[in-house]
Amino acid sequence: MIRIKNISKKYTLGKTEIHALRGVNLSVNEGQMICVMGPSGSGKSTMLNIIGCLDKPDSGDVFIGKYSVAGLGRNDLAALRADMIGFIFQSFNLIPVLNVYENIEFPLHIKNSGLTKKEMQRRVMRLVDEVGLNEYVKHRPDELSGGQRQRVAIARALVTNPKIILADEPTANLDSATAKSILSIMKTLNHEEKSTFIFSTHDPSIAEYSDSVCRMKDGLLLESAGK
Amino acid sequence: MGKRVICSIALKNILRHPGKNLLLGIMVFLSTSVFLFTASIIDNSRKSWRQFFSETTTGYINVSTFVGKGRDMTSPDFDFPKSVIPKELTDYLNKNKIPHVKRIRLGGVKYDFEKQKFDGENDTCNIIGTDFPSELKNLKNLRITEGAYEPDVANGAVVWRKIMTRFNLKIGDEISYFINDSSGMPMPYTFVITGVCENISGNNLEVEADNTSNPLVFVKDDFLADKLGLENGEYTEASIWPSSDEQINYIKDVSLKYKLNYYFADEAYEIITGITDFISFLGKFVAALIIIIFIVAAFNINIIGFIDRQKEIATMLSIGSSPVWIISLLFLEMIIFSMFAFLLSTTVYALSGIVMHSGISFGELGILFSDRNFFFSLIPQALITSFVCVCTAMALSAVYPAYLTLKMNPSEVFREGDL
Numbered sequence: 226m227i228r229i230k231n232i233s234k235k236y237t238l239g240k241t242e243i244h245a246l247r248g249v250n251l252s253v254n255e256g257q258m259i260c261v262m263g264p265s266g267s268g269k270s271t272m273l274n275i276i277g278c279l280d281k282p283d284s285g286d287v288f289i290g291k292y293s294v295a296g297l298g299r300n301d302l303a304a305l306r307a308d309m310i311g312f313i314f315q316s317f318n319l320i321p322v323l324n325v326y327e328n329i330e331f332p333l334h335i336k337n338s339g340l341t342k343k344e345m346q347r348r349v350m351r352l353v354d355e356v357g358l359n360e361y362v363k364h365r366p367d368e369l370s371g372g373q374r375q376r377v378a379i380a381r382a383l384v385t386n387p388k389i390i391l392a393d394e395p396t397a398n399l400d401s402a403t404a405k406s407i408l409s410i411m412k413t414l415n416h417e418e419k420s421t422f423i424f425s426t427h428d429p430s431i432a433e434y435s436d437s438v439c440r441m442k443d444g445l446l447l448e449s450a451g452k
Numbered sequence: 453m454g455k456r457v458i459c460s461i462a463l464k465n466i467l468r469h470p471g472k473n474l475l476l477g478i479m480v481f482l483s484t485s486v487f488l489f490t491a492s493i494i495d496n497s498r499k500s501w502r503q504f505f506s507e508t509t510t511g512y513i514n515v516s517t518f519v520g521k522g523r524d525m526t527s528p529d530f531d532f533p534k535s536v537i538p539k540e541l542t543d544y545l546n547k548n549k550i551p552h553v554k555r556i557r558l559g560g561v562k563y564d565f566e567k568q569k570f571d572g573e574n575d576t577c578n579i580i581g582t583d584f585p586s587e588l589k590n591l592k593n594l595r596i597t598e599g600a601y602e603p604d605v606a607n608g609a610v611v612w613r614k615i616m617t618r619f620n621l622k623i624g625d626e627i628s629y630f631i632n633d634s635s636g637m638p639m640p641y642t643f644v645i646t647g648v649c650e651n652i653s654g655n656n657l658e659v660e661a662d663n664t665s666n667p668l669v670f671v672k673d674d675f676l677a678d679k680l681g682l683e684n685g686e687y688t689e690a691s692i693w694p695s696s697d698e699q700i701n702y703i704k705d706v707s708l709k710y711k712l713n714y715y716f717a718d719e720a721y722e723i724i725t726g727i728t729d730f731i732s733f734l735g736k737f738v739a740a741l742i743i744i745i746f747i748v749a750a751f752n753i754n755i756i757g758f759i760d761r762q763k764e765i766a767t768m769l770s771i772g773s774s775p776v777w778i779i780s781l782l783f784l785e786m787i788i789f790s791m792f793a794f795l796l797s798t799t800v801y802a803l804s805g806i807v808m809h810s811g812i813s814f815g816e817l818g819i820l821f822s823d824r825n826f827f828f829s830l831i832p833q834a835l836i837t838s839f840v841c842v843c844t845a846m847a848l849s850a851v852y853p854a855y856l857t858l859k860m861n862p863s864e865v866f867r868e869g870d871l
Contacts, residue, residue, distance in 0.1 A: 274863035279770055300774050307772025318767040322464035334457045335772045
């Protein structure tokens, strides 16, 4: 499903050059739930951003399905993201002017899914139900708790039935009980939807929800261990 | 993505930033109001002077066979014109029953036969040979305030009040002018003053201004035609009061065809043309300035708004929106907002006009409007121009945010947000 071939990435922060990734290789199969672990600054977010086509590596390439990301332009990358990838962010990143229902529905409009209004409604409401937000469909993000916002983000990531869901520290801003509930939802959806999940965390207790754990440090992938 | 969805998001975004949009709204209101007010001043100035001279001396549109300075009634032309008003124009005016008066106009230099000398620097004026009763029918702001028009007196003249005052004349006195005849020879002509004329209302510019060339002497057209050698009702100038743009355009076309001078009433006197042109220039300058200030302010407000929304835009890009779609959203927000703010501003402006329907007196500055009140006018051309300017300014102010969107790397935005 995903193949990362020898990718490297550098950033310049002021006068300092930071090697975020140094020749990382990784393969992820369809339907897997992978946890990327490592301390802050280890390169987890950079790797997820590159897999999610939000950023490009300085060298190496990423293959999503049959596509080589290096050869795609801005609009093609946008289309690839809309078609194949769902994002869950640490700080939720919901669209403030849209309510819960509209936030979840939004990617369907971007994708030009061809669904009728009723079909869209059915799909959105099914996900609203699965993440337990039936009572909050008309609420705007600023009227929700952190856990509720992250549930909306999960539903939004899943609504287009993407093959890949990328979650960058999805539980970092949540208390432990809410974090566990969010991961349970992700795990259930991973089983039900057969989507590939890659999430990053620096919390070892979260890693147990994954099929496989990749450890990173200083831009290097140290090990990849399956369960 | 459907138009309904993008419009709905644009509307919600507009309502989401009340502070920013209030500032922008104030800018739109100020620039629209200044634009419309300025256009109104220009329009009022031209129209009021056009109306004034149309009813006082020149006719709404004046056509003459003079060349060069003949366009301007401030300085009399002393050279007799080489041609007369063509039959085509006369026939058109008669056929369409367009109110008009035929004139023979020439500059005259006053001569004092008793003292055997010219009367100094202030001795020139426009001698107008005309059918004076017809003039009075159309020059509604002109009246005889002393004496009368005497049709039986062949060399009778109705003289402008200022001339009477300046030369200490009275009814029944004779007044002599040297006028060049058709062969260019200066010949003295003596007229008998039978009446004195002046304006009914408005600025008596001819009286108040210290311009010696404004005063007029109206004499009988057939008398002057005979003396100057014009035959068969030929004439050299027409004061016309057309009733439609079609008629004005036809008159203009004929004038151009026969190389005649034509001008509107407000263009008859250099000093007035100077005032109206200056107001027009000043108005356009102010309008341009306010538009530039508006663009700069809107640009800054939008940049601040964009920085505030960077993460939201990065999120949209992340979940698959194309940069083009986001740019469309930014422009759409600007256009919807501009339309709404413009409509509101125009309504407020129009309401001001209704509230002040009797006009505003500009006091000493009343000369800008021929001493008439100023009225708020909604000129369609100005309305369209200001709308286009507001939309263009708003769209331009969204160009840089659009460029930033095109260049945006969402991961950098998220990373900077986390720092």
